[in-house]
Amino acid sequence: MSQMGTAYVVGDNIDTDLIIPARYLNTIDPAELGRHCFEDLDPEFAKSRSSAKGREGVVVVAGRNFGCGSSREHAPISLKAAGVQCVIAKSFARIFFRNAVNIGLPVMQCEEAAEVAASGDEIQFDLFPGTIRNLKRGEAYSAKPLPESMREIYSSGGLMNYVKRRMAERS
Amino acid sequence: MTVTKIDLLLANDITAPIAIDELEKAGIDAVHDPSGAVFVADHMVPAKDIDAANLCVKMRAFARRHGITLYEGGWGGIEHALLPEEGLVAPGMFVVGADSHTCTYGAVGCFATGVGSTDFAAALALGELWFRVPESMRLTFNGSIGGGLMGKDLILNAIGRIGVDGATYRAMEFEGKAIGELSMDGRLTMCNMAIEAGAKSGIIAPDSKTADYVRARSRRPFQTYASGPDAQYVETVEFDVTGMEPQVALPHSPGNVRPVSEVAGTEVDQVVIGSCTNGRMEDMRIAARILKGRAVREGLRCIIIPATHGIYLRALGEGLIEAFARAKAIVSTPTCGPCLGMHMGVLGEGEVALSTTNRNFIGRMGHRSSKVYLASPATAAATAVEGKVADPRRYLQGAW
Numbered sequence: 001m002s003q004m005g006t007a008y009v010v011g012d013n014i015d016t017d018l019i020i021p022a023r024y025l026n027t028i029d030p031a032e033l034g035r036h037c038f039e040d041l042d043p044e045f046a047k048s049r050s051s052a053k054g055r056e057g058v059v060v061v062a063g064r065n066f067g068c069g070s071s072r073e074h075a076p077i078s079l080k081a082a083g084v085q086c087v088i089a090k091s092f093a094r095i096f097f098r099n100a101v102n103i104g105l106p107v108m109q110c111e112e113a114a115e116v117a118a119s120g121d122e123i124q125f126d127l128f129p130g131t132i133r134n135l136k137r138g139e140a141y142s143a144k145p146l147p148e149s150m151r152e153i154y155s156s157g158g159l160m161n162y163v164k165r166r167m168a169e170r171s
Numbered sequence: 172m173t174v175t176k177i178d179l180l181l182a183n184d185i186t187a188p189i190a191i192d193e194l195e196k197a198g199i200d201a202v203h204d205p206s207g208a209v210f211v212a213d214h215m216v217p218a219k220d221i222d223a224a225n226l227c228v229k230m231r232a233f234a235r236r237h238g239i240t241l242y243e244g245g246w247g248g249i250e251h252a253l254l255p256e257e258g259l260v261a262p263g264m265f266v267v268g269a270d271s272h273t274c275t276y277g278a279v280g281c282f283a284t285g286v287g288s289t290d291f292a293a294a295l296a297l298g299e300l301w302f303r304v305p306e307s308m309r310l311t312f313n314g315s316i317g318g319g320l321m322g323k324d325l326i327l328n329a330i331g332r333i334g335v336d337g338a339t340y341r342a343m344e345f346e347g348k349a350i351g352e353l354s355m356d357g358r359l360t361m362c363n364m365a366i367e368a369g370a371k372s373g374i375i376a377p378d379s380k381t382a383d384y385v386r387a388r389s390r391r392p393f394q395t396y397a398s399g400p401d402a403q404y405v406e407t408v409e410f411d412v413t414g415m416e417p418q419v420a421l422p423h424s425p426g427n428v429r430p431v432s433e434v435a436g437t438e439v440d441q442v443v444i445g446s447c448t449n450g451r452m453e454d455m456r457i458a459a460r461i462l463k464g465r466a467v468r469e470g471l472r473c474i475i476i477p478a479t480h481g482i483y484l485r486a487l488g489e490g491l492i493e494a495f496a497r498a499k500a501i502v503s504t505p506t507c508g509p510c511l512g513m514h515m516g517v518l519g520e521g522e523v524a525l526s527t528t529n530r531n532f533i534g535r536m537g538h539r540s541s542k543v544y545l546a547s548p549a550t551a552a553a554t555a556v557e558g559k560v561a562d563p564r565r566y567l568q569g570a571w
Contacts, residue, residue, distance in 0.1 A: 013335055013424065017532045022511035025185050026215060026222035028192060040534035065336040068369060069530060070511070071271040073189050073287040093369055094340050095271055099287035149172055149301045160197040163293045167199065 002126040003106075005057035005085040007134075009119045010041065012063035016070045016096065020078040033074050034081025049082045058082070059123040061114050062089035067096025076100040086125050088132060088143070090114045101150045102159035108132060108143035127154065174301050178264040180208040182291050183250055184215055186269035188226045189288035191233045194296065203298030205238040209259065211250040212243035214507040219514035248479025248505040251275040251363060251447035255355075256481055258389025262377045263396055267294055272447050272529065274365045277374035278358035280381055280395055282342075284372045305342040305371045306405040307398070312349035314413030319564035321457070322357030323449060323527065323547035325349065325410070326364045327418040331428025333408060339369030341405065344398060349412045350375060355384045356453035363448045364529055367425040417563060419525075420545035423533045431550060431562045441524040442473045442555040443536075444548050445503070446510045449527035450478025452485060454548040459491040461552035461566045462498040468558030473500040474516045480505060500555065512536045518543075525554045 018041045020033055027033065038045040049058075060066075060079065066089035067075060076099050079087065086106040100107040106127045113132045117123065122135040128151065130143035146154070156162040182190055187210050194200070202208065210230055218224035227243070234241040247253060251272050254260050262280030266273060269291035276283035286300070294300040310329055330337070343365045350358065358375050365373025375381075376397040385393060416430035444450070444458050455477055467473040475495050477483040483505065486492050495502050508515030510528040518524055518537030524544070526536065531543035546554070549563035556566075 015530070015532045017511070017530070017535050021534050022513055023517075025511075025513070026220060026226065028189050028226070040539040065339065065369065068335060069271065069532060071269060071285045071287050072185065073289060074185075077189075091336065091339065093336070094371055095285055095287055098290060102287065102289040102293075147172060147303065159289050159293050160193050160199075163296055164197050164199065166297060167201075 002124050003057070003085055004122065004124050005059035007061045007117045007119055007121040007123050008045070008058050009061045009117055010063070013065045013068055014041065014062055015068045016072050016075040019067065019075040020072065025072060025074055028074070030077050030081040033078035037078040037082035046082060057085040059125065060084050060087045061117040061123070062087060063114060064090045066092050068093035071095045071099070073099045073103065076103055076105045080105045088113050088117070088123070088125070101153050104154065104158045110141050110143040113141040113143070172301060172303055174299050175265055176299050177267045177294055178207065179259060179266045180291065180294055181250060181254065181266070181268035181270065181273060182210055182288070183270055184212040184223070184227050184230055186288045186291060187230045187233070190269060190292035190295065191229055193289050193292040199296050202237045202239065202295050207298070208239050208295060209254070210234050210239055210241040211247055211253060212241065213247065213249045213505065214511065215513055216243060216506055217504065219508070245480045248481065249447045249450060249507055251359070252451055252478035252482065255279055255359060256388065256479055258385065258391065261385050261389055261391050261393040262381060263394040267291070267300060271366045272363050274370065274372045275359055275363040275447060277362035277365065277372050278355065279385055280375070280377035282372055282374065285366060303340070305340055307344055307402065308338055308341045309344050309346065309404045309407040310410065311407065312345065312347040312410045312412055314349055314411045316349050316352050316412055317414065319417060319549055319567045320412065320415060321547040321549060322353050322360035324415065324418040325412060326361040327420050327425070327428045327545065328410065328415065329408070330364065330368050330426050331418070331420070333368055335367060335424055335426040336369045338365065341370050343368065343370045343373045345373065345375050351378060354453055355380055356451040359451065360448055364425070367529060417547060417550045419550065419560065420531055422531055422542040422544065425530060425545060431546070431560065434544065434560045435562055437544070437560040438523065439471060439525045439544070439554055439559055440522045441516060441518065442471065442551050443476070443509050443516055443524060443526040443528060444473070444551045445476025445478060446507065446528040447478065448529045449548050450476055450482065450505070452482055454527065455482065455486045455491050456489070458548045458552040459494045461549065461556065461563060462500060463494040465498055465556050467499040467555045471555060471558050472516070473555040474503060474509060475500050476503045476505060478505055509536060525551055525560060527551050
C-alpha cells in the first residue's frame with residue numbers, strides 16, 4: 001500500500017540528540033516527544049507540525065548515518081508523533097534502524113532517492129516492495145530490500161506483536 | 172541472521188521505562204529469566220526533577236515485582252563502569268543492553284551490543300533476540316604508548332581516521348602491542364566508543380590482564396575466545412602510537428579529531444571528567460596527579476564525577492577527592508548527568524566545554540550554540556588548570 005508525504009531534507013550524520021534532545025528524555029509521552037522533534041536542528045520544524053497544514057505527512061529525507069548516537073527509542077517515537085510518515089536515507093545507524101522497525105516507523109535506505117530530493121518534493125513510497133517515487137521529479141527508485149526478519153516485524157505491526165505470537169507458540 | 176540466547180540484559184532509567192510500557196501494552200507480565208537482567212538508575216539520578224523521579228519509581232516497581240536487581244545510589248553508579256566492577260560481565264558472554272555504550276564490555280571479552288527499549292522488552296520476555304552476524308574489522312595498534320597518552324587518545328585517533336560511520340554494523344576488533352600495554356580501564360574506554368564509529372560491538376581478545384581483572388571481581392567460570400589465524404576481516408587499519416600526541420575531538424563530531432597542539436589555547440568555560448567513557452580509577456588518578464597542589468583556573472568550572480560509588484570510595488581512600496576539592500574542582504556523586512546535557516553541569520548559550528565524555532553533537536551538553544571538545548582525563552585536567560585546551564604531557568614528566 002503506497003503512502004504519500006512531503007520531503008523534508010536533512011544532511012549527513014543526523015544524530016539522536018538532534019532528533020530529540022536528551023533534556024526531554026524525562027518523559028516517555030509520544031505527543032510531548034513529538035513537540036520537540038528536531039528542535040536543535042530546526043526550531044521551526046516542531047512548531048510547524050502543530051499547524052493544520054503542518055499536520056500533513058512528512059517524509060524525512062536524509063544523507064548518511066541517520067540516527068547515529070544514542071539508543072534512545074524516543075528518537076523514532078518523536079519522529080512518528082511529529083507526523084513523519086517515513087525516513088528515507090543514504091544509510092542508517094544500526095540501533096536507530098532497528099528501533100524504527102520495532103515501533104513501525106517506515107525506514108528506507110536508498111542512495112539515489114536521498115541524493116536528488118529537495119524539501120517540498122512530493123514523495124510516494126511503498127515499504128513493500130520498497131519503491132519510492134518523487135512526483136515532482138517524475139522519478140522512481142528502489143530501496144535496499146529489508147531482511148526477512150524485519151519484514152516479519154513490520155507486517156506483524158511492530159516487534160511486540162511478533163513477540164506475543166512467539167510466546168503464544170511456546171505455551 | 173541468527174536468534175541468540177542472551178547471557179545478560181541491561182537497561183537504565185531512560186530506556187527501561189519505555190520497555191516496561193511496551194510489555195504492559197502487549198499484556199506480557201512474564202520475564203524469561205530475572206537473574207539474567209539488571210537495571211541501573213544512572214542517567215537522571217539523583218532524580219533531576221519530578222518526571223525523572225517518576226520514571227525511576229516505575230522502574231523500581233517493575234524490578235521488585237519481577238525480581239530483577241536494580242542498582243542505584245550508594246549501591247550503584249554508571250552502568251558501563253558498574254557492571255565490569257561488579258563482576259557481572261566476563262569473557263565469552265553475550266550481553267545486550269538498552270544503551271548504545273553497551274559495547275564497552277568487549278574490553279573484557281564479551282560480545283556486547285546496544286539496542287533500543289522495544290528490543291530489550293522482547294529479549295526480556297523471550298530470553299533471546301535476532302541478530303545479523305556482523306563482519307569484523309581489525310584495528311591494529313603498533314608501537315608503544317608514551318607518557319600522557321591514554322586509551323581515549325587511541326580511540327579518538329581511530330574514529331578520526333575511519334569516520335563516524337566507518338564501522339557501521341561491524342564488530343571492531345582492537346589488537347596489537349599498544350593494546351596489550353593498555354590497562355583494563357584504558358581498554359574499557361576504547362571499546363566504549365566503538366559505537367561512535369557506528370560499530371555493533373568493540374572487542375579485545377582476553378589476555379592475562381583480562382583474566383586477572385575478571386577473577387578479582389567474579390567467581391563466575393568463563394571461557395575465552397580469540398579470532399583464529401584464518402579469521403576473515405572486511406578491513407584492517409594499522410596505527411602507530413609511538414610519538415602520538417594526545418587527541419581532541421572538536422565540535423560537533425567525535426570524528427572531527429586533531430592532535431592537541433592544533434587546538435591548544437582554545438578558551439574553555441567548563442571541564443567535565445567522568446562518564447561511562449572516562450570515570451574509572453585510572454582516570455581519577457591521572458586527573459589527581461595533574462590537579463594535586465595546583466588549582467583550577469579561576470572562572471572555569473571543573474566537575475569531576477567518579478563513575479561508581481566504589482570508585483568514589485577508592486578515590487576518597489587514596490586522597491584524590493581531597494586533592495580535587497583543594498584544587499577548586501567540584502566532585503559529584505556518580506551520574507551520567509552532564510554528558511547528555513541532562514543535569515549537573517548543563518551548558519548555556521555559547522559556552523565551551525572540554526569533556527572526557529563520548530559525544531559532542533550539537534546541543535549534546537546543553538544549549539544548541541554551546542560547544543564540546545572531547546579528550547582524555549589527562550588533557551581535561553591540564554585544561555582545567557590552564558583555562559584553555561592544554562597538552563597534559565608537561566604535567567606528567569617522569570614515570571606514570
